[in-house]
Amino acid sequence: MTSQHPSDQNDNLRHKKDAFHLPEGVIYLDGNSLGVLPKHVPGRVADVVTEQWGTSLIRAWNSHSWFDLPLRTGDRIGRLIGAPNGTVVACDSTSVNVFKVLSAALSLRPERKVILSDSGNFPTDLYVAAGLKDLLAKGHELKIVAPEEVEAMLDDQVAAMMLTQVDYRTGRVHDMNDLTRKAHDAGAIAIWDLAHSAGAIEVDLLGAKADFAIGCGYKYLNGGPGAPAFLYVSPDHLDKVSSPLTGWMGHEAPFAFDLDYRPVSGIACMTVGTPAILALSSLHAALDIFEDVDMADIRAKSISLSELFIAEVEARCPQLTLASPRSPSERGSQVSFRFGEGYAVMQALIARGVIGDFRAPDVMRFGFAPLYLSHQDIVDAVAILADILDTGSWDRPEFKTRAKVT
Amino acid sequence: MTSQHPSDQNDNLRHKKDAFHLPEGVIYLDGNSLGVLPKHVPGRVADVVTEQWGTSLIRAWNSHSWFDLPLRTGDRIGRLIGAPNGTVVACDSTSVNVFKVLSAALSLRPERKVILSDSGNFPTDLYVAAGLKDLLAKGHELKIVAPEEVEAMLDDQVAAMMLTQVDYRTGRVHDMNDLTRKAHDAGAIAIWDLAHSAGAIEVDLLGAKADFAIGCGYKYLNGGPGAPAFLYVSPDHLDKVSSPLTGWMGHEAPFAFDLDYRPVSGIACMTVGTPAILALSSLHAALDIFEDVDMADIRAKSISLSELFIAEVEARCPQLTLASPRSPSERGSQVSFRFGEGYAVMQALIARGVIGDFRAPDVMRFGFAPLYLSHQDIVDAVAILADILDTGSWDRPEFKTRAKVT
Structure with a gap:
C-alpha cells in the first residue's frame, strides 16, 4: 500500500x-523541459500516420483539414494564455518565432535602435536577437541587463523589450502587466516568451496588452519532443505587421502559385513553410487534456x-x-x-x-x-x-x- | 488475376x-507532392512516441541520440544527392532553409546586388527571397526571368543564382552542372532547390560544385506530411558562412547557456531551434528504403x-x-x-x-x-x-x- x-x-x-x-x-x-506523454496521444499519432497519411494521402489536406491545423492548435493554446481566437498560431520552433516577432516589433518602431532584454532570458532568444541585429545592420543595439534592471532601462531609445516571463534557471517571474505597461509608457513594444509559462501559470496576454508572444509546445503543453512552438500577435498589430520569413503558407492564396508575395490577413501571415503535420497533430492531441481545466x-x-x-x-x-x-x-x-x-x-x-x-x-x-x-x-x-x-x-x-x- | x-x-x-x-x-x-507511407514507419514512429518519449522522457536526448538526429538524417539524404557526410542537415521547412542559404550566399558576395531566379521556381523560394531582400534593405534586386533566359542573365552583378532544378509544374530539368559552372564563371553563388529532385533523379552536388542546396523531406523521400526539409552547404563554404537564424542548436555549446552566440563548426551551424523529433524520426525511418538502392x-x-x-x-x-x-x-x-x-x-x-x-x-x-x-x-x-x-x-x-x- x-x-x-x-x-x-x-x-x-x-x-x-x-x-x-x-x-x-x-x-x-x-516537465518544464519535456512534458510527459498523454496516454491518448500514441493512438492519435498512429491514426494520423496510418489513416490520414497512409490512406488518405494527399487528400488529407482537405479531408482532415491539415491546412488549418496550425490555427486550430494555436486557438487551443490561446485559451491557456489569454489570447483570443485567431491571434495564436502553432508553427516552427521558438527560436524561429523569436526572429519573426522581433523583426515585426522593430518594424513598428523604426526610429528606435535598442532591443532590451535581460540575462535571465533563455539564451536562444538573445542569440536570435543578436543575429537579427547583425543581419539588419541598421545600428540596433542588444542591451542585456540584469532582470531587476529592465524597468530602469526603459527609455525613448528602446524599440522592443523582449523578456522571458519565467526564468528558465530560477523560475523567477516577471510581472507581465507591470512591465508591459511601463514599456508602453516608454513607447516600446513588449515581447514575451512564455516557454515556461504556457500551461503552467495564469497568463492574460490580452489583459496585459502584450504586443507579441512566443512559446514552446513541448514543455508544460506536453506536445512531444521538439513539438512546434507558438506565436501570438496582439489584435492591435495583426494587420500592421508582416513576417520577415515570407513563405508560401503566409501567402493570401498559396495555391494560386503567384510569383509575388501577398501576405494573408490574420495570424496565418506568421506561418512560413508546409506545416509539420505529425508533430502538430501530437501537440493538438496533447492539448485535449487542458480542455476542461x-x-x-x-x-x-x-x-x-x-x-x-x-x-x-x-x-x-x-x-x-x-x-x-x-x-x-x-x-x-x-x-x-x-x-x-x-x-x-x-x-x-x-x-x-x-x-x-x-x-x-x-x-x-x-x-x-x-x-x-x-x-x-x-x-x-x-x-x-x-x-x-x-x-x-x-x-x-x-x-x-x-x-x-x- | x-x-x-x-x-x-x-x-x-x-x-x-x-x-x-x-x-x-x-x-x-x-508522390511528387506527398510520398507514400512506408510500411515500417508507423511502428518506428510509435516506438519514438511510446518508448523514447513516453518511457525515456528527457533522458532520450542522450540515450536515443536525439541531439544528432538532424545530422544523421542529413547524412542519409546526402548519399542520395551526391553530398559527403557532414554537409547536409535535416531541419525546419524548405522555406526557412531558403532564407538561411540565400542569406549566407549574399554574405559571400557583398558587393553584388542581384538575386537571379526564374519563373519556374517554386513560388515560396521567390517569396522568401523577396522577403529577405526587403529585410536587408541593401538595394538587392530579385530578378525573375524565364527558365531559358537564366544563362544569359548571369553577369557580374549577380550575387546568387537560385533555381529549383525540376520545375514543379512541367518537370523541366535545369542542367545543374552547366548552370553552376556558368554561375561560377560569372562570379555568382549557385543555390539549388532539390524539392523535386531528391530521391527522384540522380544529383551530384559535390561534382557539380553547387554552393548551397535545399529540399523537401515529404515528396520522393516519403518522410510524411510536413516532414523536415534539408539543407546542404558545400565543404568550400562550411567554415565561411553563418546562419541568419542564430538559434541555440547552432551554438558551439548549447548547454553552456552562454549569453553570446558562437556558431558551432560544420553543418550544424545551420540548425536553429530544438529538433522536431517525431517528424525527424519519421523521415529518418523512411530513408531506410533508400539504403540499398x-x-x-x-x-x-x-x-x-x-x-x-x-x-x-x-x-x-x-x-x-x-x-x-x-x-x-x-x-x-x-x-x-x-x-x-x-x-x-x-x-x-x-x-x-x-x-x-x-x-x-x-x-x-x-x-x-x-x-x-x-x-x-x-x-x-x-x-x-x-x-x-x-x-x-x-x-x-x-x-x-x-x-x-x-
Whole structure:
C-alpha cells in the first residue's frame, strides 16, 4: 500500500494523473523541459500516420483539414494564455518565432535602435536577437541587463523589450502587466516568451496588452519532443505587421502559385513553410487534456506543490540553497536549488527515478507539472534526495561524467 | 488475376513496392507532392512516441541520440544527392532553409546586388527571397526571368543564382552542372532547390560544385506530411558562412547557456531551434528504403515509367497536350498535360482512385515514384483517364468545386 499525502485528497486535478503515461518507478520533475506523454496521444499519432497519411494521402489536406491545423492548435493554446481566437498560431520552433516577432516589433518602431532584454532570458532568444541585429545592420543595439534592471532601462531609445516571463534557471517571474505597461509608457513594444509559462501559470496576454508572444509546445503543453512552438500577435498589430520569413503558407492564396508575395490577413501571415503535420497533430492531441481545466486550478496546485517541495527540502536537505524566489507569487512552476556538486547529485537522483535537470554552474532544477504530480510524489522525491545527500551516494565517477545534453 | 506489363518483369526495383502502404484501389501518381507511407514507419514512429518519449522522457536526448538526429538524417539524404557526410542537415521547412542559404550566399558576395531566379521556381523560394531582400534593405534586386533566359542573365552583378532544378509544374530539368559552372564563371553563388529532385533523379552536388542546396523531406523521400526539409552547404563554404537564424542548436555549446552566440563548426551551424523529433524520426525511418538502392536504377525506372505514360496518354487521350519536355533527359520524375478542364478531370480521376494533382491554370500533374509504381499501374491509370475523357464523366458539378488545397 502506498501512502497518500493529505493535500492530495482535496486536489481537484488529481484524476488528471491517470491521463498520462508515467513510467513505473519514475517521479518526473522535468516537465518544464519535456512534458510527459498523454496516454491518448500514441493512438492519435498512429491514426494520423496510418489513416490520414497512409490512406488518405494527399487528400488529407482537405479531408482532415491539415491546412488549418496550425490555427486550430494555436486557438487551443490561446485559451491557456489569454489570447483570443485567431491571434495564436502553432508553427516552427521558438527560436524561429523569436526572429519573426522581433523583426515585426522593430518594424513598428523604426526610429528606435535598442532591443532590451535581460540575462535571465533563455539564451536562444538573445542569440536570435543578436543575429537579427547583425543581419539588419541598421545600428540596433542588444542591451542585456540584469532582470531587476529592465524597468530602469526603459527609455525613448528602446524599440522592443523582449523578456522571458519565467526564468528558465530560477523560475523567477516577471510581472507581465507591470512591465508591459511601463514599456508602453516608454513607447516600446513588449515581447514575451512564455516557454515556461504556457500551461503552467495564469497568463492574460490580452489583459496585459502584450504586443507579441512566443512559446514552446513541448514543455508544460506536453506536445512531444521538439513539438512546434507558438506565436501570438496582439489584435492591435495583426494587420500592421508582416513576417520577415515570407513563405508560401503566409501567402493570401498559396495555391494560386503567384510569383509575388501577398501576405494573408490574420495570424496565418506568421506561418512560413508546409506545416509539420505529425508533430502538430501530437501537440493538438496533447492539448485535449487542458480542455476542461482552469488555469487558476493549475496555478493553485503548482504553488501547493512548490511550497511543499521547498519546505521538505529545507527541512531535510540543509546542504542545498534555494535559488528561486521564496514568494510563490514571484515563482513559476519550478524550484531550483544550488549545490556545488549539483550535477552529480542530479545524476544520482535520476538513477533512482527522480528526474529533474541541471543548469551550469550549480543549479538543480525541479519542475512541477500539476496535471501529473501529486503531493505524495514531492514527499517521496525529497526523501530520495535527502538520502542521496546524507549518504553521499552521489560521489561516484559515473555520476560526474557530463552527458552531451544536460 | 491482374495483368502484368512486360516491363515489370525486368524491373530490379519491383520488390520495393511491397515496402509501402498503398491503399486498396489507388494508383498514386502524386508522390511528387506527398510520398507514400512506408510500411515500417508507423511502428518506428510509435516506438519514438511510446518508448523514447513516453518511457525515456528527457533522458532520450542522450540515450536515443536525439541531439544528432538532424545530422544523421542529413547524412542519409546526402548519399542520395551526391553530398559527403557532414554537409547536409535535416531541419525546419524548405522555406526557412531558403532564407538561411540565400542569406549566407549574399554574405559571400557583398558587393553584388542581384538575386537571379526564374519563373519556374517554386513560388515560396521567390517569396522568401523577396522577403529577405526587403529585410536587408541593401538595394538587392530579385530578378525573375524565364527558365531559358537564366544563362544569359548571369553577369557580374549577380550575387546568387537560385533555381529549383525540376520545375514543379512541367518537370523541366535545369542542367545543374552547366548552370553552376556558368554561375561560377560569372562570379555568382549557385543555390539549388532539390524539392523535386531528391530521391527522384540522380544529383551530384559535390561534382557539380553547387554552393548551397535545399529540399523537401515529404515528396520522393516519403518522410510524411510536413516532414523536415534539408539543407546542404558545400565543404568550400562550411567554415565561411553563418546562419541568419542564430538559434541555440547552432551554438558551439548549447548547454553552456552562454549569453553570446558562437556558431558551432560544420553543418550544424545551420540548425536553429530544438529538433522536431517525431517528424525527424519519421523521415529518418523512411530513408531506410533508400539504403540499398542505387539512384541510377531509380532514374532509369522513372524514365521508363514516364515514357510509357506519355506514349499511352498520347495514344489514348488526344484531348490532352503534353506540357513537359518530350526528351526524358530534360524531365524530372513527373509528366504534366494541359487540358482546359483539367481541374475537373483530375477530380474525376481521383474519385476513381488515380491520384495526381492540378496546378492552375490548366496543368494536370502526374508524378512517378519508381519505388512504388509499376508499369502496369501506368497502363491502368491511363485507361481510366481515357475513359473519363471519352465518356465526359468529368463534366459534373462536384468535380468542378475547387477545394481549399489543390
